[in-house]
Amino acid sequence: MNWLREWMMPLQASEHAAKVDNLYVFILLLTSAFFVLIVYLTVLFAWKYKRRKEGVLTINFQHNLALELVWSIIPLMIVIGIFFWSFNDYAAANVAPNDALEIHVTGKKWNWTFEYPDGTRSIRSLHVPVNKPIRLIMTSEDVLHAFFIPALRIKQDVIPGRYVDLNFTATVAGKHQVFCAEYCGRDHSGMLGDLFVDSPAKYAEWLEKGDEELYKMKPADLGKMVWEMKGCNSCHTIDGSKGEGPSFKGLFGRTEKFKDGSTAVADENYIRESILNPQAKVVAGYEPVMPTFQGLLREIEIKGVIAYIKELK
Amino acid sequence: MSSESHVAGHGAEPSFRQHHFINAEQQFDTSKLGMWLFLATEILMFGGLFVGYGLMQSVYPEAWVAGHHHLDRIMGAVNTVFLLCSSFTMVMAVHAASQSEKAKTVRYLLGTLVFAAGFLVIKYFEYSHKFHDGLLPGTHFSYHGGGPPQQAMFFGFYFAMTGLHGFHVVVGMALITWIMLRAMRGEFSSAYYTPVDLVGLYWHLVDLIWIYLFPLLYLVS
Amino acid sequence: MADTVATPKAHGHGEHHDVDYLHDGSLLSWMTTVDHKKLGVMYLWSVLFMFFLGGVFALLIRMELFSSDPSKAMMDAQTYNKVFTLHGAIMVFLFIIPSIPAALGNFVLPIMLGAKDVAFPRLNLASFWVYVTGALIAVTAMVTGGVDTGWTFYTPYSTTTDGSVALMTFAAFVLGFSSILTGVNFIATVHKLRAPGMGWFKMPLFVWGMYATAIIQVLATPVLAITLLLLIMERTFGVGVFDPKLGGDPVLFQHFFWFYSHPAVYIMILPGMAIISEVIPTMSQKTFFGYKATAFSSVAIAIVSFVVWGHHMFTSGQSQLAGAIFSFLTFLVGIPSAIKVFNWITTMYKGSISLEAPMLYALMFLILFGIGGLTGLFLGAMSVDIHLHDTYFVVAHFHYVMMGSTAIAFLAGLHYWWPKMFGRMYNESAARIAAVLVFIGFNTTFLPQFLLGSRGMPRRYYNYLPEFTFLHQVSTVGSWILALGFIIMAGYLFASLRKKFDAPANPWHGRSLEWQIASPPITHNFHEVPVVTAEPYDYYRPFEPSVKGHH
Structure with a gap:
């Protein structure tokens, strides 16, 4: 059944994943069998007992204890089984060893x-x-x-x-x-x-x-990657349109006006400060919502971001 | 069988019977069942609030105790008495209506109205006192006397529960006024007093909910 | 036949009793009518309009998801989030919940019981206008900022986001009251207005299903009402019950919400099952197999449905024990549904089966509900659910149940009772073509979504990884086939309304009371109160009508 699992499920990267997949495939085969039965009987009856003559009387078949017990008890047993199987796997996955x-x-x-x-x-x-x-x-x-x-x-x-x-x-x-x-x-x-x-x-x-690829990249490319990967892009655009924060386009060298009325030219030190201590200077017209990236970015990544902003003229 | 009774009912057609009922008794039973179902929904609705209140009380017991110290037990107790009295006059009004005693019905309904109004007047004084002290729900809470911050949530529940209950009192008063006017016009008799009976049931529910609200809110321990 | 007409004095509105209800009174008089049939018809047009509106939003969602390339996006993320929220909210609160009970149930239930009307006709009218008010508030919320919370209004997102959340919540609150009023009305009608001889076990199974539904409507909806009220207070006063910043518990909202909304799932599916229990024996001309089992299982489902809400919350951080209990009860609630499926199939055994449109939809129901129900087993199993929760697998599962089962059953009922409601037959060939298109379109849309989900595609995603593109595109193409089926359906249904009355009183040779009166019925349904002697599905013996005074 491996092909079935591989077709329906992502790669298995843990033992727990294998357990989940085993139960998944089991339920899949079981329900498929029931489904085939349902479809088979539905289509069979609809075809075999298709109305051929109007106004006929049919048989009076309202009860059959054996039949009803079978189709109540068998599904009940099956679902109780599935319950215990699934709960076992679930509980086992929730236990963390002490050395975790x-x-x-x-x-x-x-x-x-x-x-x-x-x-x-x-x-x-x-x-x-x-x-x-x-x-x-x-x-x-x-x-x-x-x-x-x-x-x-x-x-x-x-x-x-x-x-x-x-x-x-x-x-x-x-x-x-x-x-x-x-x-x-x-x-x-x-x-x-x-x-x-x-x-x-x-x-x-x-x-x-940090990742070794960082050291092989061109600084501006690294900066672009940081902008995407670290979520700068959710607030700072690169096309000049307004986001939660100022756009990076044309930022370098621009004179920024701040909430307290002061101004400063956006140079390397300004950008570095804005990344590590964003509340120090908040550009007028924006809310002080940016989190600090202190400890989140390596030195080489900050340099990359500066290089990237320089490129966005 | 039934078409007989139907035709019989048809001869002496009581004016209050709606066309889709076979007879007045069926109409009365149906109305009563409908009212009980409605009361069940009311209890479940308040039940949701009670559950939320109880859960949060178990999380912040100190805030609940601190919050209830701001409530005036005397006023709460007086209001409880008012509502109990109003339920009593309501029972008497229903009884009077069932005995075709028009003047008595009107008098007892008026008594019920007076008690209900008294309840609202006291509630008004309680509310304005809370407003004055800044004992308001949630972020509007501006009381400066200290205590656990979750008192704001306690007062959220206080105003939600007593507010919803107060709304029911107002609706009840409107209903009582309406059946009082109908009673004055002599619309009720021992043969037909369903509206009085149903409004009575509703009013007892309003009373009952307060019986639970009073100890829950005012007598936290 | 003696044509003694019951002439009560107190009904007002100047109705003529021998005129069919459609032509009784001016168009304006429909606005204030207390006739359950007219109210049913007005509800029908309202829910069909809402189905159309919700369907347009569904097509927009599928269009947007046709491509994962942002440069080909039709709308921005914020708009997409509003569109899927409106699709869900409209379909749940304005279409599915009222669809079968308020539209078809209102029309048929009193007639099936041999009554002239529901127990509280004026309450019924109030319920309709409350529904309209709720719908108007919802539309106002849509055009004044929209709502982007998803139809589940989870806190704290719903208490912090912009838009008209409070208004939309209020709309759901108001619509809840409409639902409660219908429920109260149906319970009282079933208990008190059954015609002479109509014992509990002579009631058609449709009535049993409506009765079970009404119990849930009455008992669960008030909890939703208070939950939504708390949410509105939370947004306006910042009470903090659900807000962790103020010491509240956001998961508490989910408990409250699902305490209503899981039973609400059965408010949606029980009426569907009820219709199938009606259509299959009639179209097969066969006694119902396991009448009592089916009747009781409806009520059993209604009761157990109140204690399974936690299975929506296996990943929410509730305790393991709670999770285990909810999972176990969820499996148990599946059993009555399985029994019903076996009963329906066995009912067809050795019948005389007509494959006209209502039966085609009923057969479709059996297959689609089979898929919807069986895939529920994956989701009830905790370890597997952890993986599948909030993925497209869940989306596919509940669409198989809500749309593939409830909406398809609604269509079965619509085609089954259309001749009774409007006195006209629709074009049967067109109906069969539409049914086949709906079936193909539905499966093309939603089968791929199971695969998307098990492969890890989360739901409510504006954009997706390129590896999911093919399956999304198949699904979108399916939505177009589905839409085509519905366009054809709208065509032949409207076309039928332009004809003169041509429907026989009993086109399907049914035996319940609605087939023993004229199509369309007269204002008071029956010339005389019927006296019921026969079982509802005794197709094994010659027909003995219970209704006198008809031709």
């Missing part, structure tokens, strides 16, 4: 932020070591979100004002898709992320330096 690696997850319109035990933070990309039990401790800063990793068959609503857990052990290295599955407004469908399952060595290296 704890990572904090924060949902905020429309980004995921991750914080690792050593204080490293990342946006939109979650890095974990392979075959290591992970416990995500999740909360939201605004509305409901849901953290959904199809490859692991897990999902959990993320609730403001409360911490909820999500446990998994990823067994397949690589990049897996993360979705927000609870509707959260305008960019709900853009609230994506990537789960990177790495070898322990690669994971440790990532904690240290």
Whole structure:
């Protein structure tokens, strides 16, 4: 039945995913059998007993205890079986071993932020070591979100004002898709992320330096990637139109007027300050809503963003 | 069988019978069933509020205790007595109507109205006192005397529950006035007093809900 | 036959009793009519209009999802979010919930019981105008800012977003009262207005289904009303019951909401089952197999439906124990539905089956409800549901139940009672073509969505990953086929209304009371109160009419 599972389900990246798929395929085969029975009988009767003569009397068949017991008790037994099977898998998946690696997850319109035990933070990309039990401790800063990793068959609503857990052990290295599955407004469908399952060595290296590709890229390309990946694009446009924050187009070298009436020329230091301490200077006409990216961006990424803004004339 | 009774009913047609009922008794039973169903929906509606109130009380017991200290038990108790008295006069009014005693019916209904109005007057003083102190729901809460911040939620429930109940009292008074006018015109007799009976049921429900509201809101421990 | 006409004095409106109800009174008098048939017809046109409106929004959604390329977008994300919210809110509150009970039920239920009207005709009229008021408020909310919360109004999104959420919520609140009034009316009618001889077990199964539905309408809707009232207060006064910033609990809203809205799912499906229980025995000319089992299972479903709401919340952070209990009860509530399916199929066994339009829709119902019901097993199973929750799998599942089952049953009922309601036959060949198109279009639209969902496509997404493109495009093409089917249907139904009365009193050879009176019925339904002696589906013996005084 492997082809069936592979056709219908995403890649299996954990043992739990395999368990879910086994039950899924079981229910699929079972319900298909029932469905074929229903369709077969419906079509058979409709064809075989099609009206050929008007005004005939039919048989009086209103009860058959044996038949009724069979079709009540067999489905009942089957669904009780499915219940226990599914509950077992569900309960097992919810237990976190003591040595689980704890990572904090924060949902905020429309980004995921991750914080690792050593204080490293990342946006939109979650890095974990392979075959290591992970416990995500999740909360939201605004509305409901849901953290959904199809490859692991897990999902959990993320609730403001409360911490909820999500446990998994990823067994397949690589990049897996993360979705927000609870509707959260305008960019709900853009609230994506990537789960990177790495070898322990690669994971440790990532904690240290960040992704190695960063160092090979042209600074402005890196800046563009940061703009997309870290969610700058949800507020700052690159075509001059007004967003939640000022557009990046033509920003570099422009004289900005601030809420308190002062002005400054947008140079490297201004942009750096705006990224790390956004409330220091708020451009007139905008709300002070930008979060700080202190600890979220590496030095090389900040340089990239500056280079990218310089390019957007 | 029934077409006989139908034709019989047809000869001496009472003016209050609606055309789709076979006889007056069927009409009376049906109306009463409808009223009970309506009362069930009312209880479930208030039930939702009670459940929410109870759940939040279990989360913030201190705020609930602090909040209820701002409520005037004496006024609440007097209002309870008023409503109990009004239920009594209502029972007497229904009884009088069923005995075709027109003057008595009107008098008892008037008594019910007076008690109901008394209830609202006291409620008015309670409300204006809360408004004055800034004991208002949610973000409008501006009381400066301190205490747990969730008192704002307590007062959200207080105004929602007593407000919805007060709305029912006002509707009840309108209904009582309406049947009082009909009673004055002599529309009710032992043969037909369904509206008085139904308004009576409604009024007892309004009273009953207050019987639950009073200890829940005023006597938190 | 003695033509003794009951002439009550107190009905007013100057109706003539031998005139068919459609021609009794001026057009204006329809506005204040208390005749359950006229109210049923007015409800029918209203819900059909709402179905059209909701359908237009559905087509817009599918059009937008035809491409994942942002440069080919028809609308921006915010507009899309409003469109799917309106599609859901209109279809649920303004179409499905009132469709069968208020339109078809209002028309047929009193006649089936041998009554002249529902128990409280004026309440019935009030219910209609409350519905219209609710609809107008909803339309006002749409044009003054719109609503982008989804039809479920989850907090705290719904308490913080812009737009006319409070107004839309108020519309749902008002519509709830319309639904309660219909429910109260039906329960009282069933209890008190049954004709002589019409015992509980001589009632057609449609009436049993309506009765079970009415119980839920009366018991669940007030909880929705108070929930929505709290939500409105939350938005206007910031009370904070559902707002974590003020110490409230956003998940509490979901409990309140689903306490109503899961039973509401049965407000939607029980009437559909009720129609199928009527159409299958009549069109098969067969006694109903398992009458009592089906009658009781409707009531059983109604009761159990109150304790399964938590299965919408397996991922919401409720306790494991609560989740387990809800999952178990959910599986149990599936059993009565399965029994009903077997009963319907067995009823066809050795029948004399006509494959005219109403039966075609009933057969479609069996297949589509089969898919809708069986896919429910995936969602009841907790571990699998965690993966499928809030994906297109769920979207496909509830469309198979709500549209594939309830709306298809509504169409079965519409084609079944159309001759009775309007006195005209529609074009049978056109009806068959439309039925086939609807069936093909529906499956093309929604079958791919199961696959989308199991592969991980979340619902309420304005945009999607390129790998989902093909299945989305198939689904969109399906929506066009479906629309074509409905356009043809509208064509032949309207065309039939331009004809003279040509429908026989009993086109399907039915035996319940509505087939024993004229098509269309006279104002008071019956010349004389009928005396019921026969069972509703005793097709094994010669027909003995219960109604006298008709030709």
